[in-house]
Amino acid sequence: MIRFENVTKRFQDGTEALKDISLVLPTHELTAIIGPSGCGKTTLMKMINKLEKPTAGSIFIDENPINGMDEVQLRRSIGYVIQRIGLFPHMTISDNVALVPKLLEWPKAKKEERVRELLELVGLDPAIYMDRYPLELSGGQQQRVGVVRALAGDPNIVLMDEPFSALDPISREQLQDELRNLQQTINKTIVFVTHDMDEALKIADSIIVMRDGQVEQTGTPQQLIDNPANEFVRNFIGVKRISQKRTFGEKRLMEFLSLFTTDWKGDTKKISAESTIEEAFFQLDESNQDHLAIIQDDQIVAYANARDLLKAALAKETGVLA
Known part of the structure; x- marks a missing residue:
């Protein structure tokens, strides 16, 4: 469980990116954080692995405050997937995936076994892809590698910062489906930042809607559709989308x-x-x-x-x- 307690983030120019936020992110669920640009969603996520630090308030992982935790050790224990994939072009797929296990000093045989297991999990044949380099893969394949690299050290928490937004619509939709299926297998606590409401409704167990550094509403996709907390949430979801989700017609x-x-x-x-x-x-x-x-x-x-x-x-x- 990840818990935010009265967290505020104020930058040097006086901008308040987060304003007294208190939240609980459920364990073993995929939580999507969504909102317009500049609302603080990425800043909130980066608080979890201390890429951003609160001006005030505290953050807890399994009721342990992270304030005093070693940053390097904390980050190695949390998977992180970014929008631009971030694979090292001079390293093979195997070496990219095994990066954290290598830092954790896993034995060679254990690292290789983990790489093979994870590539198979996302439909990439290890015999074909382990010794290839990132530029030999499509964008969708590279992002699959980025996802499994975040899982390589077997973290309990995985942070995903708009990981599919740069992909074409078909690859994006495929990866959304694969992430949901993958989550049923790996059962991790995933925090997923997105600006796409359709994506959030499709993949998330719970959704956090943000505006101007504050939380407007939290709930399951169905709860947000059935009971938008205010006009901002209603408009952000979209009146047409709410109507469509409530009126299923003859779809069998x-x-x-x-x-x-x-x-x-x-x-x-x-x-x-x-x-x-x-x-x-x-x-x-x-x-x-x-x-x-x-x-x-x-x-x-x-x-x-x-x-x-x-x-x-x-x-x-x-x-x-x-």
């Missing part, structure tokens, strides 16, 4: 089975794959359970929670079918 679950999980052990209520997303939302609310079991040909073919249903609605609206 069977179209989106590939977006849902097939692994769930808890109690569920069953619903037909021919049901609409709107019906599924209603049934999920009525059930007071986390997931619905989707039935097709008398068999459970998938499980969906509220975030999955919202993702399905977004995929349909942007023309991406499962």
Whole structure:
């Protein structure tokens, strides 16, 4: 858990980038921080690994204050993915990914095993890509390497600063999907800065909306859509987007089975794959359970929670079918 307690950041020219912020970022969830340019979202994220330091207030990781922590050790324990990827062009993909394990003095065999494991995790064949150099990869492939490099030291926390914003729309959408799938495997605490509301709604478990150094609202994607805290949040999400997410029409679950999980052990209520997303939302609310079991040909073919249903609605609206 990451906790901000009355954090203020004031620069030398008197600008207040953050104003008395108190927040809790949930463990093992992907939290998106979003807002207009200059709202303080990147400054807030950089507080976590001490790239920025508060003028006032405290930051805690698992209730341990980071103020007195060694900066180098703290940063090595936190993954960091930046917009411009930041791979070293003179180093192979293997050496780029193994950078933090090398600093942590892992044995050679352990480093190589970790590199292979992570490349396979994002669909890059180690036999093909380990000995290549960054400029031999596409932008999307380079960003995949940037993501797994941040995971190489097995950190509990990963910071991502608009990592997909420089990519073309197709690569960006693919990496958004891969990040969600990857998170189900790695189960990290991810803090993801973005200026794209569609991206935040699609990938996040929870969202922090900021303006002028202050937090306007926090909540799940569905909570923000259903109950915007004020006119700024409503306008930032977009009235059309809110209307679209609330009115699912005849979009049916069977179209989106590939977006849902097939692994769930808890109690569920069953619903037909021919049901609409709107019906599924209603049934999920009525059930007071986390997931619905989707039935097709008398068999459970998938499980969906509220975030999955919202993702399905977004995929349909942007023309991406499962």
